[in-house]
Amino acid sequence: MTRAAILGTGSCLPRRVLTNAELEKMVETTDEWITVRTGIRERRIAGAGEETSKLAAEAARKALAMAGVAAAEIGLIVVGTMTCEKAMPSCACLVQKEIGAVNAFAMDINAACSGFLFGMDVAEKYIKADPTLKVLVIGAETLSTRTNWEDRTTCVLFGDGAGAVVMAAGDGERGMLGSRLFADGSLWHLLHMDAAPSLNPDLVAADYQGPFIRMAGQEVFKYAVRAMQDGVAKVLAQEGVEPEAVRLVIPHQANIRILNSLTERLGIAPEKIYINVHKYGNTSAASMPIALDEANREGRLRPGDPVLFCAFGGGFTWGAAIVRW
Numbered sequence: 001m002t003r004a005a006i007l008g009t010g011s012c013l014p015r016r017v018l019t020n021a022e023l024e025k026m027v028e029t030t031d032e033w034i035t036v037r038t039g040i041r042e043r044r045i046a047g048a049g050e051e052t053s054k055l056a057a058e059a060a061r062k063a064l065a066m067a068g069v070a071a072a073e074i075g076l077i078v079v080g081t082m083t084c085e086k087a088m089p090s091c092a093c094l095v096q097k098e099i100g101a102v103n104a105f106a107m108d109i110n111a112a113c114s115g116f117l118f119g120m121d122v123a124e125k126y127i128k129a130d131p132t133l134k135v136l137v138i139g140a141e142t143l144s145t146r147t148n149w150e151d152r153t154t155c156v157l158f159g160d161g162a163g164a165v166v167m168a169a170g171d172g173e174r175g176m177l178g179s180r181l182f183a184d185g186s187l188w189h190l191l192h193m194d195a196a197p198s199l200n201p202d203l204v205a206a207d208y209q210g211p212f213i214r215m216a217g218q219e220v221f222k223y224a225v226r227a228m229q230d231g232v233a234k235v236l237a238q239e240g241v242e243p244e245a246v247r248l249v250i251p252h253q254a255n256i257r258i259l260n261s262l263t264e265r266l267g268i269a270p271e272k273i274y275i276n277v278h279k280y281g282n283t284s285a286a287s288m289p290i291a292l293d294e295a296n297r298e299g300r301l302r303p304g305d306p307v308l309f310c311a312f313g314g315g316f317t318w319g320a321a322i323v324r325w
Helices: 020-024 031-038 052-067 091-099 112-129 185-190 217-239 256-266 284-297
Strands: 004-012 016-019 042-045 076-080 105-109 135-142 160-169 175-183 191-193 213-215 248-251 306-313 317-324
Touching: 004 052, 004 112, 004 284, 016 020, 020 031, 031 256, 042 160, 052 091, 052 135, 052 160, 052 284, 076 091, 076 112, 091 105, 091 135, 105 112, 112 135, 112 160, 112 175, 112 284, 112 306, 112 317, 135 284, 160 284, 175 217, 185 191, 185 217, 217 256, 217 306, 217 317, 248 256, 248 284, 284 306
Parallel strands: 076 105, 076 135, 248 306
Antiparallel strands: 004 160, 004 175, 016 042, 135 160, 175 317, 191 213, 306 317
């Protein structure tokens, strides 16, 4: 059986660090309030020359270098993002140009914070159909461009960054064992982001407030924990993997309360949950590949380890996947 394995990982973070102390000067908040409720102490904010596609391309270069794969060997580029600097062309096309992946076709996936997970699933399907294919899967966001910096309930949460993996047919049992993906569009109003203002006056929304993230935090929290727990339970049952067999969990880094609640519900030892939300905040589709790259470079993963991924994002979208490293 052909399995889609991860050959290399990479990530790229903007240079600027925005601390909670700095946010105290921008909105009515405190370091203690932010830390207790979110676990976030700082986040990265993109500056000049650090557009979404540029961060994505640098993360891709690092993943290619680790994998020992040339850009010209890539046949498909999938980017999970909702904050590309252009509405068209796709971020994936801009990455293709940046890294010189002249033989790749390219597309974006907008599944909000679940974008990277959905991208891995797409890559796995293409690799099963063509085992010679090598795929770049990237999660990249500049949420600072879509954050209302006067809204203290949301502006403290988000950060910018990118992460990437190279996927290809693995040897033996190595690779993606399975995934389960879900969506519920009826709940979109609890977490959404309007587009740029419409140039058609007949299509301007009556409650349009601007192209930034709007969220009903408490409601999202309840749905996120339950949904990710359900997704994890279903994929583990589907693949016959016991929770205690999981070596490492790479969750979407939303906030520490969600991660702690999820840990309790899953019954997986806390030391198996990789957490870096305190350093980067919520980077949406970029959060899981950034965490995976850090865990990989820290030596947290060994050949044959079952690695669990889970995410939840606006839409609502959510899911889980299990990969044998």
